[in-house]
Amino acid sequence: MNSLLDQIKKRRIALELKQHDMMLRAGISRQQYQRLESRGNPRLDTLELIAKGLKSELLLIPQEKLQDVLAVLADDNSSSTKPNTTGKEKSSSLADDPWQGLLGENE
Structure with a gap:
């Protein structure tokens, strides 16, 4: 880093x-x-x-969540351009909601 x-x-x-x-x-x-x-x-x-x-924000990220945040940021552009072609509601997977669980167990 x-x-x-x-x-x-x-x-x-x-x-x-x-x-x-x-x-x-x-x-x-x-x-x-x-x-x-x-x-x-x-x-x-x-x-x-x-x-x-610099049109940026300072954030304090817990070390145990750093890799998750970096992965979400790296994947942000590619996942946001994919349309939902199935017509079904999105499941609650990490790919659909990359921020889930980043702040703790109970949010």
């Missing part, structure tokens, strides 16, 4: 943004953002600003 700072940089690049763009999107200077990408250790409120600027 990449570090959070690596993920931030990859997300910025995926959005085709330069470090300078973060000044307008997150309200921090290019120098501050550059320092964050190179050395890290940002404050939580700074991370929240950056996430918002």
Whole structure:
């Protein structure tokens, strides 16, 4: 798993943004953002600003659920494009409801 700072940089690049763009999107200077990408250790409120600027959310995921969440995210695009051609109601399988059971046993 990449570090959070690596993920931030990859997300910025995926959005085709330069470090300078973060000044307008997150309200921090290019120098501050550059320092964050190179050395890290940002404050939580700074991370929240950056996430918002990158059209992302910060989440705390329990370690025992991490692989499940990653699998759902990897499968999200492929499963959402498949139409239900059977005409039957969907069953309660993980493929139909990938978020089931992620927060605990009784939700």
